[in-house]
Amino acid sequence: MTNHTQIAVIGGGLVGKATAVAAARAGFSTLHVAPEAPMDRRTSALMGPSVDYMIEAGLIDDPETLGVPLTRIRIIDATDRFLRAPETVFSAAEFGHQAFGWNFANARLGESFSRAAAGGANLALRAATLKSASRADDLWRLELDDGSRLTAELLVGADGKGSSVRKAAGIAVRERKFDQAALVCDLELGRELDGESVEFHYPNGPFTLVPAGGTRANLVWIDKPETLDDARREKEQFLARLSEKSRHLFGAVSVVSPSFVFPLSSLSVDVAGRDAAVLVGESAHAFPPIGAQGLNLGLRDVASLNACLRAANPGSYGWADAVARSYGAARRGDLARTGMFVDGLFTSLLSPHLPAQALRSVGLWGLKTFPLLRKHAASLGMGQ
Template structure:
């Protein structure tokens, strides 16, 4: 019997396994990943990683490998306009530095992040099974049993579900969710541009939804382009000429000529919040616990916050001789993470509804609000430290750069 089995071998699942194994090497920790071995090397996407998450990756000993492949976000610009407006006034700017030598966020290629975490997990002695899915879950006194798609069964004191927003384990455990769709999809692609971005990220609030330009290494940027679902599907299916013409209307010309590189994909957007983060012998983390709108760029970082809180809960319980899968132990993790997650879910929901429209009175009110924040340095500093995860002083140790 294992001590802990993590279902889902993406960055959140690998980070959860690594956090526990490094702090408690005697525990038998395993990871089950549905994708074949090496599939992660084909992921062209990049993710925004906040300063607090880089501290945790530094504790793991992987950040020094990831950082050279990452692009620091040195400045953030927020605009609010219509697609066809010839001028986009800047209502809000954020300096990207939260402390000496550490920007509030980095853009990290998913390949670099998963590769570094996977290598560290294997070095730590974590068993990783690829190409199998969890098809059955049963909580028993003292253990949980997993049935896999290859017919094998595995037991552990604790199962951690990191298997995505449509989590099969969450459904097997009977955990309900609060869910609704926005009627929007996020188009994700990478563009190459003529001039350097200087590490500046931009969020353009347009009537159909936010259009985010996130800097990558070199003269490249990652886009998260929100459109109504029917329009997003049409754009993704369009030929390159049509797609790039629509892209240029939103992106603008200040970085020169544009060219899309790699795939373009559209993902339906919605809000999904699990009503409980724990059940007997089971803990949810990452998208299995919460899926939010990408308007704030906090989705992955919420998952890393889950990892830090869950790992500290498990390791502290183990050191006290407690059963790490006991529901009473896991309740500490749920208490730690539930409020912050629901607060972020509500915040992104309100922001999306407030800005994804062309209502004139709302536009006047929100632009006044953005301009007011821009004129209050202390408030801006608070917002950027909140976004970077450095505002909370009593959070999990890993997010402060401390070992458990």
């Protein structure tokens, strides 16, 4: 049997869930194709504009009940390089905000997004994987791994870095794999972070503690995979490494969750929408988890697609092509800007070359000294 839907959203990560809710609430019959997935153990620092979007879209209620406010960001150059950057602290209050954003457990966000989707008009969920997609006569023809077939007018790829939708739509991708990976786990510290996210910058990548409430912290440690594997092989050695990497500033440290290691790569596309197909989240962009940009950018994709859908005329011929075109054009600047920002930051952090290190030190000195520069950097970091 072949079913028909106006919009098919492929992928059940946070961006896929948010997109399915937005498409259905914009009045389109929507099928969300999302296979069962293991629990997402990552946490996400989401900035004010992302949190505002989630509230407006009905994806979360009060951020205070789900996440922990981030009120300060401290950057410490922990390298022993000849040119070291000064320690720099950004406070949300100096920019007139109560908080830069909130730190959420992805699993809790996912539950909240699923509650928003449950029972919604226009929205059906299928726990399946997309096997193939091709377009003929202005319709996408989809085959799922549960044996079902369906047609869709607009196809949305929220299916991550290896996106099948991207391949089916023939959208070219540039990918770069890094020598680094990211280790994440939850820690109990000897003292509270009190809303402050602390980034220690080491030559192989940052070691970041993000406040998770009380004396809890979420660790994101970027380093060579062999260093990370070696460090967590034995419990006592792991604790000693964590204490040493955090410069023994937080008293006794204990690990209170399993640790996971994510390989790092960056990915960008020529265009995020064309031929009645659009890409949202990591199917369109990925980068190392520094500066908390990935999911923030993914939620901006969803907000932008939502605006395109609400401006569309689904009764008219070629409406899905028009949405894909306008979405592709609307996302171009933000995707390029954010990609450049994160790439530049990551490259300057890791660079062994003196000129890049000098540039970074001068940059951080400038950020420490000049209020306008601080304001500009804070706006950029918040995706404004």
